[in-house]
Amino acid sequence: MNQDEIQSVKQRFDIIGHSPSLNHAIRVAIQVAPTDLTVLITGESGSGKESFSKIIHNLSSRKHGQFIAINCGAIPEGTIDSELFGHEKGSFTGATDARKGYFEVTNGGTIFLDEIGEMPLGTQARLLRILENGEFIKVGSSKSQKTDVRVVAATNVNLLEAVQKGKFREDLYYRLNTVPLTVPPLRERGTDIDLLFRKFSADFAEKYRVKPIKLTEDARDVLMSYRFPGNIRQLKNIAEQISILEMEREISAETLKGYLPKPSGSMLPALLGDSSGLGDTGMSERDLLYKIFFDLRKDVNDLKQFVMEMVARGGISSETAAAMPSIFANTSIQPYKAHPEDILMKTDKPPVSVATVPENADGDDDIQYDKVLDITHETEEESLLLEQQEKEMILKALKKNHNRRKNAARDLGISERTLYRKIKLFGIEE
Numbered sequence: 325m326n327q328d329e330i331q332s333v334k335q336r337f338d339i340i341g342h343s344p345s346l347n348h349a350i351r352v353a354i355q356v357a358p359t360d361l362t363v364l365i366t367g368e369s370g371s372g373k374e375s376f377s378k379i380i381h382n383l384s385s386r387k388h389g390q391f392i393a394i395n396c397g398a399i400p401e402g403t404i405d406s407e408l409f410g411h412e413k414g415s416f417t418g419a420t421d422a423r424k425g426y427f428e429v430t431n432g433g434t435i436f437l438d439e440i441g442e443m444p445l446g447t448q449a450r451l452l453r454i455l456e457n458g459e460f461i462k463v464g465s466s467k468s469q470k471t472d473v474r475v476v477a478a479t480n481v482n483l484l485e486a487v488q489k490g491k492f493r494e495d496l497y498y499r500l501n502t503v504p505l506t507v508p509p510l511r512e513r514g515t516d517i518d519l520l521f522r523k524f525s526a527d528f529a530e531k532y533r534v535k536p537i538k539l540t541e542d543a544r545d546v547l548m549s550y551r552f553p554g555n556i557r558q559l560k561n562i563a564e565q566i567s568i569l570e571m572e573r574e575i576s577a578e579t580l581k582g583y584l585p586k587p588s589g590s591m592l593p594a595l596l597g598d599s600s601g602l603g604d605t606g607m608s609e610r611d612l613l614y615k616i617f618f619d620l621r622k623d624v625n626d627l628k629q630f631v632m633e634m635v636a637r638g639g640i641s642s643e644t645a646a647a648m649p650s651i652f653a654n655t656s657i658q659p660y661k662a663h664p665e666d667i668l669m670k671t672d673k674p675p676v677s678v679a680t681v682p683e684n685a686d687g688d689d690d691i692q693y694d695k696v697l698d699i700t701h702e703t704e705e706e707s708l709l710l711e712q713q714e715k716e717m718i719l720k721a722l723k724k725n726h727n728r729r730k731n732a733a734r735d736l737g738i739s740e741r742t743l744y745r746k747i748k749l750f751g752i753e754e
Contacts, residue, residue, distance in 0.1 A: 327347075329354065330347055330350050330351060330354070333350055333353075333354060333379060333383075334350065337375055337378060337379055337382075339372075339375060340516065340519050340520050340523050341513055341516035341519060341520065342515075342516065342519075343508065343512070343513040343514055343515075343516050345506075345508035345512060345513065346508060346513060346516065349376065349505060349506060349507055349508065350376075350379070352503070352505050353376050353379045353380050353383075353505060354379070354383060356380060356503045356505070357379065357380045357381075357382075357383035357384045358383065358384060358385065359384075360384075360474055361502045361503050362455060362474070362475050362476070362477070362499065362500055362502045362503070363377075363380060363476045363477070363502070363503045363504075363505055364440075364477050364478070364479070364483075364500045364501045364502075364503070364504055364505070365377065365476065365477070365478040365479075365505045365506075365507060366478070366479055366480070366504065366505070366506050366507070367478070367480060367506060367507030367508070367509070368480050368507075368509045368553075368555055369480045369554070369555065369557070370510075370554045370555035370556055370557030370558060371507045371508070371509055371510065371555040371556060372507055372555075372556050373438065373478040373480075373507050374393055374436065374438065374478070376505060376507060377393065377434070377436040377476045377478065378391070380434070380476055381433075381434040381436075381474075381476070384434070384474070386432065386433050386434050386474055389430070389431075389432040389433030389434065390429065390430045390432070390433035390434075391430070391433055391434050391435075391436070392426050392429070392430050392433070392434075392435050392436065393436040393438060394407070394408070394426060394435065394436065394437055394438065395438045395439055396437055396438065396439045396440055396441075396442045396443045397438075397439035397442035398439075401444045404443070404444065404447050405446070405447055405450065405463050406419075406423065406425065406463050407425060407426060408425050408426050408427055408447065408450070408451075409425040409427055409428075409450060409460045409461065409462055409463060410422070410423050410424045410425030410427075410428055410462040410463070411423050411425075411462055411463035411464050411465075412462055412463070412464035412465045413464075414464065415462075415463050415464020415465070416463070416464065419463075419464070422462075425460075425462065427454060427460055427471050427473050428460075428469065428471060430471075430473050431471045431472055431473060432472055432473075433473065433474070434473070434474045434475075434476060435473050435474070435475055435476070436476045436477075436478070437451075437475060437476070437477045437478070438477075438478045439478070439479060439480070440477040440478065440479050440483075440500065441479045441480075441481040441483055441486055441491075441492060445491075445492075445493065448492065448493045448496050449493070451475075451496065452493065452495060452496045452499060454471065454473070454475070455475060455496075455499050455500070456499065458470055458471055458472060458473075459471075475500070477500050483497050483501075484497070509552070509555055510552045510555040510556055510559060511550075511551045511552050514548075515548075517547060517548055517552070517559065518539075518544060518547065518548065520556060520559055520560075521539070521547060521559060521562075521563055522536075524559065524560050524563035524564070525537050525538075525563050525566075525567060528563060528564050528567040528568070529567060532567060532568060534567060534568075535573045536567075536573070537563075537566055537567055537570065537573050537574075537575050538573060538574050538575065539574075539575050539580065540574060540575065540576050540577065542576065542577035543575050543576055543577040543579070543580045545577070546577045546580050546581060546584070547580060549730070549734060550584050562583050562584070565583055566579075566580070566583055711750070714746070714750075715750045715752070717736065718732070718736065718743070718746055718747065718750065718752065719752065721733075721735045721736050722752070729743055729744065729747075
C-alpha cells in the first residue's frame with residue numbers, strides 16, 4: 325500500500341495530518357475494510373474514532389448498505405436492548421407498538437457501537453450471540469431472527485481491566501478484538517496539531533465571515549506543547565472560541581493561554597495513558613516513587629541544614645532544635661552555651677557542626693570544642709545519590725524522546741532551560 329492511496333483516503337474523509345501513527349491507523353482500516361471481520365477501535369475521547377469506522381464501511385462491500393453509529397453510553401440501561409434489538413407490542417409498559425431495532429434495520433450494512441465499554445452485561449450477552457450466530461431475539465419475543473450486520477466497536481477505556489473487574493464479558497472482548505485498531509491521541513501527532521488548528525481556523529473564518537486567525541511563533545509553541553486531554557474535539561472548540569471572541573487576528577501566546585484550561589485536581593504525579601498503567605513518561609512506577617522519595621529527602625536535608633545554621637547563629641535554641649525528632653532522627657543535638665562567633669563554620673557551605681558541652685557545664689568557659697557534631701559526610705553521600713538518580717531520569721527521558729530536549733523537559737516536569745543546564749552539569753552526551 326503506497327502513500328498515494330493513504331493520501332486519497334485522507335482527502336475523501338477529510339482527515340488532516342501526516343504523523344506515522346495516524347498513517348498506520350489508516351493503513352489498518354484500509355486493509356481490513358474489504359473483509360467482514362469485526363474491528364475494535366481504541367483511542368481517547370475526541371480522537372476521531374468514528375471517522376475510522378466510516379472508512380471501514382465505505383471501503384467495504386457493504387458501502388451501499390446502511391451505516392448507523394450508536395453511542396452505547398448515551399442510551400439508558402432500561403431501553404438499550406429495545407433500541408438495539410427491537411421489541412414486541414406490549415412487551416413492557418409504554419410499548420404500544422412493535423419496533424424494529426438497529427440490528428434489524430441495518431441488515432446488510434454496518435453498525436458502529438461507540439463506547440462499547442458502557443454496554444450493560446445483559447446486552448453484551450445478546451451482542452455476543454449476534455457476532456457468533458447472526459441471531460437475535462426481540463424484547464418480549466421468543467422467536468429468533470437472523471441478521472447480517474458488520475460490527476465495528478470503539479472504546480476509550482481499557483477493556484481488559486474492565487474484564488478483570490467483571491464489568492465486561494471476556495468472551496465478547498476477544499470476539500470484538502478480531503482486528504485491533506488504535507487511533508493516536510492528538511498530543512502524540514506532533515505538527516498535526518498546527519495543521520488541524522489552521523484548518524479549523526479557516527473553516528470558522530468562512531462560517532462566521534471573519535478574517536482567519538493566525539498564531540505567533542510563541543503561541544504556536546504553546547499550542548504544540550499543550551496535552552489536549554479532549555483531543556481534536558477540544559482543539560476545534562478552542563479554534564472556534566478564538567475566531568469569534570478575539571478582535572485581533574494575530575494571536576499571541578498570552579492570549580492563547582487564556583483559552584487553554586488550567587490543569588485541575590491534585591498536584592501529585594499522575595500515571596496516565598497506556599494499558600500498563602505506568603503512564604506515558606517512559607518511567608516505571610518505581611522510578612516515579614523514587615523521584616518523589618528523593619525530592620522529599622532533599623527537602624528534609626535542606627531543612628536540617630537550615631535549622632543547624634539557625635542554631636549556630638543563635639536564631640533558635642538548641643533545645644528547640646532537639647525537639648524535632650522526625651527531622652533529626654540520626655542527629656544528636658545537645659544544649660550548648662556559646663556565642664555565634666565561637667562556632668566552627670565553613671565559608672563555602674551552611675554550618676554543619678555545633679560545639680557541645682558536658683552535662684555538668686555551667687558556663688561559657690566549660691565548652692569543649694573537641695566534641696563536635698559532624699553531618700557533612702551524610703549530606704555529601706545523599707547529594708551524590710540524588711545527583712545519580714537525577715542523571716538516570718534525564719537519560720531515560722532523552723532516550724525516550726530521541727534526544728528532543730523540549731519533549732524530555734515536558735516529561736520531567738522542568739523547563740527546557742533547566743534541562744539544558746542539567747545536561748551540562750552532568751556532562752551528558754546527547
